[in-house]
Amino acid sequence: MATILDGKALAAKIKAQVKEEAATLPRIPGLAVIIVGNNPASRVYVNSKRKDCEECGFLSEEFALPEETTEAELIALIQELNGRDDIDGILCQLPLPNGINEEAVLMAIDPNKDVDGFHPMNAGALFVGKDGFLPCTPYGVMEILDEYGIDPKGKTCVVIGRSNIVGKPMSIMLLQRHGTVTICHSRTQNLTEVCRGADILVAAVGKNHTVTKDMVKPGAVVIDVAMNRNDEGKLCGDVDFDDVKDIASAITPVPGSVGPMTRAMLMKNTLLAAKKHQA
Ligand code: GUN
Numbered sequence: 657m658a659t660i661l662d663g664k665a666l667a668a669k670i671k672a673q674v675k676e677e678a679a680t681l682p683r684i685p686g687l688a689v690i691i692v693g694n695n696p697a698s699r700v701y702v703n704s705k706r707k708d709c710e711e712c713g714f715l716s717e718e719f720a721l722p723e724e725t726t727e728a729e730l731i732a733l734i735q736e737l738n739g740r741d742d743i744d745g746i747l748c749q750l751p752l753p754n755g756i757n758e759e760a761v762l763m764a765i766d767p768n769k770d771v772d773g774f775h776p777m778n779a780g781a782l783f784v785g786k787d788g789f790l791p792c793t794p795y796g797v798m799e800i801l802d803e804y805g806i807d808p809k810g811k812t813c814v815v816i817g818r819s820n821i822v823g824k825p826m827s828i829m830l831l832q833r834h835g836t837v838t839i840c841h842s843r844t845q846n847l848t849e850v851c852r853g854a855d856i857l858v859a860a861v862g863k864n865h866t867v868t869k870d871m872v873k874p875g876a877v878v879i880d881v882a883m884n885r886n887d888e889g890k891l892c893g894d895v896d897f898d899d900v901k902d903i904a905s906a907i908t909p910v911p912g913s914v915g916p917m918t919r920a921m922l923m924k925n926t927l928l929a930a931k932k933h934q935a
Contacts, residue, residue, distance in 0.1 A: 663913030667920035685930035686715035744930040745771035794826035796917030808835035817860030859894035
């Protein structure tokens, strides 16, 4: 039976540290969260982020905009928030409604307030190994690996998924820590064989049963980034947890590991933004 990588416990520890450090700043960190339209999953995420801010003693301000909001209106709000001294971090919940160009919106966020790490300036900083804001999900995965003493150095790392939010930055972070990284995606041939070579396997696809037992090398570390629902409406990941837990050496459960860590890293990034902003 694999070690269960308890991201929930680690997230609580990190948030407690963030709260303690935030209390020493001249002004409490402020996070603006923008949500456009009525995506139910986004609503759940945004509510959680507000709770996290309360827990960490941050100011949190939510902007819930109607589905019909135009790109220009959204960008105007972001520009206003860019200029506000009490706001250190700005997060625009994705996905955005059709008709709004996501890239243009993310580009409008001041890179110094981009606590999601999605602005090309921060993505570029990661790419070339300079300091910037790291995207919260892969950042949280790296913290889980570190907490459990799992060092990617020299290991075969396979990331399934090539999104800008998770797959791509995850791959770069593992590479930076000297992993030998392969990125798989929907056109990958022989996915099973490639995955079976992994010492560290990260699944970030968003589809149940993507990773089955036959795709996992005995003793591998398996990280499940997904948050899917099964046929009964129950939360589940990309990995067949019950089968894979018997052959992996360590595994993240869904829910309760990468999700809470993503939220904790948002708080950590907001604290970092506040420290820079107030310096
Ligand atoms: N949608 C899904 N994940 C995320 C995230 O980490 N940040 C934002 N802004 N939107 C998301």
